[in-house]
Amino acid sequence: MSDAQGYDPKRSRVNDDTMADFIRGTVTGDVTEVPGIGPAAAKKLACGEGDEKVTNTYQLIGKFLMLKGPDEDDNKVESMEHCEKFWYWLQDKGISAHRSAIVKAVACKVNGLFPGVYDPDLYDDDDE
Numbered sequence: 001m002s003d004a005q006g007y008d009p010k011r012s013r014v015n016d017d018t019m020a021d022f023i024r025g026t027v028t029g030d031v032t033e034v035p036g037i038g039p040a041a042a043k044k045l046a047c048g049e050g051d052e053k054v055t056n057t058y059q060l061i062g063k064f065l066m067l068k069g070p071d072e073d074d075n076k077v078e079s080m081e082h083c084e085k086f087w088y089w090l091q092d093k094g095i096s097a098h099r100s101a102i103v104k105a106v107a108c109k110v111n112g113l114f115p116g117v118y119d120p121d122l123y124d125d126d127d128e
Helices: 016-024 039-045 057-066 079-092 099-113
Strands: none
Touching: 016 099, 057 079, 057 099, 079 099
16 A cells, blocks of 8 residues: 555665665765665755754664664664654655665664664565
């Protein structure tokens, strides 16, 4: 359903090779290196004040990591909630296309540094 809200890795339209190249590659800092982010999205990310202004890949990854918390005694921010928070943050920044691709790319990249941050198996659907 095209009206579905929230993160769904199956909605990523990024070529598998492009995604794999980003995940395995070196971060240069150019935010458009993230699959799904082009010049228009980069401009939207760069708007705002303070922590909301994202001008490079490092800041984008940092924003993703900031959304991992805050943890509370009765609630840890787990993988699915974390991806949802990032997806909605991108939406709030005005990113209207490729949000799921951006979330997937950043989550997979960060998971290589911090295993367990992202669990793609949570999104497997037995109905397919």
